[in-house]
Amino acid sequence: MTLEEVLRTIEGKLISPHADLSQEIAMACGADLMSDVLAFTHTGTLLMTGLTNPQVVRTAEMAGIVAIVFVRGKLPPPETVALAEEKGIPLLASQYTMYETCGRLYRTGLKSCGLFQLTADNWPHDAVPSCGPATELL
Amino acid sequence: MVDTHGEEKITASAKSILEVTKLQELVYELKIEEVMTKKVVTVSPDDTMRAMKEVLRMNRISGAPVMRGRELVGIISIENVIKALERGEIEATVGEKMTSEVQTLFADETVIHAVNKFGRLGFGRLPVVNRQGQLVGILTQGDIARGLLRQLEIDYHEEEIHRYRASHIFQDIVSDQTGLILRYKVQPRDFSRCGEAASKLKRALERLGALPAIVRRIAVVSYEAETNLVIHTTQGGELLAEIQPEKIRIIAVDHGPGIPDVEQALRPGYSTAPDWIRELGFGAGMGLSNIKTCSDEMHLDSKIGVGTRLEVIINM
Numbered sequence: 001m002t003l004e005e006v007l008r009t010i011e012g013k014l015i016s017p018h019a020d021l022s023q024e025i026a027m028a029c030g031a032d033l034m035s036d037v038l039a040f041t042h043t044g045t046l047l048m049t050g051l052t053n054p055q056v057v058r059t060a061e062m063a064g065i066v067a068i069v070f071v072r073g074k075l076p077p078p079e080t081v082a083l084a085e086e087k088g089i090p091l092l093a094s095q096y097t098m099y100e101t102c103g104r105l106y107r108t109g110l111k112s113c114g115l116f117q118l119t120a121d122n123w124p125h126d127a128v129p130s131c132g133p134a135t136e137l138l
Numbered sequence: 139m140v141d142t143h144g145e146e147k148i149t150a151s152a153k154s155i156l157e158v159t160k161l162q163e164l165v166y167e168l169k170i171e172e173v174m175t176k177k178v179v180t181v182s183p184d185d186t187m188r189a190m191k192e193v194l195r196m197n198r199i200s201g202a203p204v205m206r207g208r209e210l211v212g213i214i215s216i217e218n219v220i221k222a223l224e225r226g227e228i229e230a231t232v233g234e235k236m237t238s239e240v241q242t243l244f245a246d247e248t249v250i251h252a253v254n255k256f257g258r259l260g261f262g263r264l265p266v267v268n269r270q271g272q273l274v275g276i277l278t279q280g281d282i283a284r285g286l287l288r289q290l291e292i293d294y295h296e297e298e299i300h301r302y303r304a305s306h307i308f309q310d311i312v313s314d315q316t317g318l319i320l321r322y323k324v325q326p327r328d329f330s331r332c333g334e335a336a337s338k339l340k341r342a343l344e345r346l347g348a349l350p351a352i353v354r355r356i357a358v359v360s361y362e363a364e365t366n367l368v369i370h371t372t373q374g375g376e377l378l379a380e381i382q383p384e385k386i387r388i389i390a391v392d393h394g395p396g397i398p399d400v401e402q403a404l405r406p407g408y409s410t411a412p413d414w415i416r417e418l419g420f421g422a423g424m425g426l427s428n429i430k431t432c433s434d435e436m437h438l439d440s441k442i443g444v445g446t447r448l449e450v451i452i453n454m
Contacts, residue, residue, distance in 0.1 A: 035424035038358045039431065043350060051419045058333030059419075062340065062357040064350070079330070 001025055001110050003067055003090060006046060009104050010094045012069065015081060019090035025066050029113040030102045034059040041065060041113050048094075048101050052076035057083045065089065071098045164289050170252055171245040173285025174266045174275035180205040181214060183233030187222045190214060190232050203265045203273060204236045210265060210273050212236035242267045245274050249285070252277055305347035308383045318346075318381040324367040326374040329418065335377045336361035346381065352454055355432040356386055359450050362425040363390035366448075369415050371395070375445075383454065385434075390448040397440035404430070404438065 004021040007014060014021070026044035031037050032051055041047065043064035049056055052074050060068055067090040070076060075093055076084075084091050094101040106112070179197045181190050183204050194200065194216060201215030214236040222228050222235055241259060243252050243266045255264060256279055266275040308316055320342060322335035340357045348356075360377060367375040367390055375392030397403045404426050411421025430436050435451040 032419055033422050033424070034419040035362070035422050035428055038362065039424060039428045043354060049419075053418050054330065055332065055418055055420070058337065058361070062333070062336060062354075062361040064354050 001105075001108065003092070005108075006067075006069070006105065007092060009108055010069065010092075010096065010101050012095075013093045015070075015076065015091040015093055016084060016089075018085070019067075021090075023066060023090070025110070027111040027113050028102070028105055030071075030098050032098075037065070038063050045113055046105075046110075048098060048105075050074060050098060052080055054080045054083045056080065057087060057089055060084075060089050061087050067092060069094050069101060071096065071101045164286055165250045165253060166248055168249045168285060168289060169245070170243050170247050170249060170266055170277060171275065172289075173249060173281050174245070174277040175281055176275045178203060178265075178273060178276045180273070181232055182206065183211055183231060183236065185232045186228070187219060187230050187232060187235055188228045191219045191228070194219070201263050203240070203276065204232055205273065208272065210240060210242070210267065210271075212238040213240050213263075213265060215262060240265060243277060244269065249282055252282060256282075301345045301347065304342075304345035307346065316383070320379045320381070322364075322377040322379075324364055324374050324377055326368060326371045329368055329415070332365055332368040333361055336364050339377070339379050342379075343381070343386075348454060352452065355452055356388065358432045359388055359429050359452065362429050363388065363448055363450075365420055366390065366425055367392055369411055369421060371446075385451055385453045388448075388450045388452070391445065393445040394443060396442040396444055397438075397446055398442060400438055400440050403440075 001024065002021060003019065003023050003025065006012070006025065007021065024044075025046040027042065028046040028048065029037065029041050030048040031040075032049055034051070034055060037047060037049075037059050041063045045063070045065050046067055046069065047056075047060060047065045048069045048071055050071050052070055056068060056076075057080055059065070068084070069092045071094050073093070073095045076091060081091060096104070179193060179199060179202050181193055181202050181204055183206055185193075190202070193202065201213065203210055204212035204214055212233070214232050218235045218237075219228075222230060227235070241255065241261065241264055243255065243264050245266050245268050252264065263276055263278045265273055266277050268274050307318065320339060322338065324335055325331065336357055339360050340353060343353045343356060356379075360379065364377055367377065371392040372394050373392070375390060378389040378391070380387040380389070402408055405423075406427040407423040409421050409423030411423075415421035426438070429448070429450060432452070433450040434453050435449075437449045438446070440446040
């Protein structure tokens with residue numbers, strides 16, 4: 001899925017003026033906990049978050065996140081936009097909630113990041129970690 | 139051994155709100171003389187329009203400066219030829235049909251001057267003169283586009299060379315055990331700069347040609363360790379990366395306050411982070427467990443009042 005298709009699906013707004021919208025994303029993840037982003041995402045992920053501070057961009061840089069979507073109509077402060085520009089990470093905004101933004105993308109067949117096997121192993125036996133089109137567990 | 143202190147000034151804050159792309163930067167940096175065509179085809183005011191038309195056709199150009207000796211006296215283009223043809227005046231001289239009020243550009247001005255002038259005047263080409271008024275070149279919008287693309291390619295090539303040189307460090311320097319030590323100082327409580335050390339280390343590893351999957355693990359480990367130094371230490375600390383051909387050792391050291399119960403600190407979800415850190419999306423007690431997941435070996439030693447030392451090994 002390209003960023004252009006993402007933008008259309010979430011009826012979003014492009015914040016980064018010079019972004020390359022033909023970039024492909026392979027999967028997506030919604031999180032407000034940056035440690036979870038570092039733990040559960042893979043290279044090629046689209047991140048949905050309600051946080052707008054520059055550390056979100058830092059986290060994205062470290063985790064190999066392709067682009068960031070700010071949900072609930074939030075717009076990031078200039079320092080976040082500047083850092084994202086420097087690191088070449090496109091920023092998008094959605095006026096919908098985290099649930100709806102993720103839902104719109106999930107409905108198109110965009111895959112979830114999935115969980116690490118390590119985390120899944122610790123679950124009780126009757127629980128199922130993901131019933132959707134999750135990526136192969138690591 | 140090479141020892142580098144990661145204290146170079148950051149560009150992020152300097153750039154601030156001004157979002158300048160590489161291309162925009164180049165428009166302000168590149169000189170007109172670097173992109174213009176230096177070999178200029180000129181015509182004489184005494185030539186006929188018919189002869190001038192042939193000059194344009196043979197050279198595959200759409201206009202030319204008009205020179206009387208060494209003096210620039212006008213400019214003529216294909217448009218003038220068409221008008222002359224319409225009126226049956228193809229035998230007229232160039233001097234009669236040319237535009238004699240010539241707009242020029244200075245060779246030592248930056249490309250942005252040319253872009254603005256083209257935008258304002260709508261001309262197809264502008265003669266370029268030096269400060270003595272002598273014709274030294276000609277510039278079209280196509281020249282600008284080609285010049286910018288060429289420069290972008292050069293800049294890209296330079297990064298490739300950096301990468302190539304760095305990746306040969308371990309082959310070029312021979313010893314029984316070659317290692318590269320990168321040392322980064324981390325300030326306490328300064329959350330706005332948190333991640334700079336990890337970011338520099340990540341870039342260094344990319345230049346050294348480490349595999350992307352390995353780079354990602356090292357980035358996560360160093361970022362989480364740096365975050366811990368920023369959030370929890372009283373005087374900050376140091377992040378140290380010892381890079382060897384077959385493995386990387388990352389060490390985060392500080393001088394206090396120290397962890398009261400190391401085993402408890404290692405438990406996923408256990409955190410002593412203050413609320414302001416949690417509001418930023420950190421401090422959920424996942425840092426050390428993330429580090430453990432990404433590393434091949436991990437040791438955490440701490441003593442109250444003395445400090446903490448985290449050592450991680452990741453095999454390349």
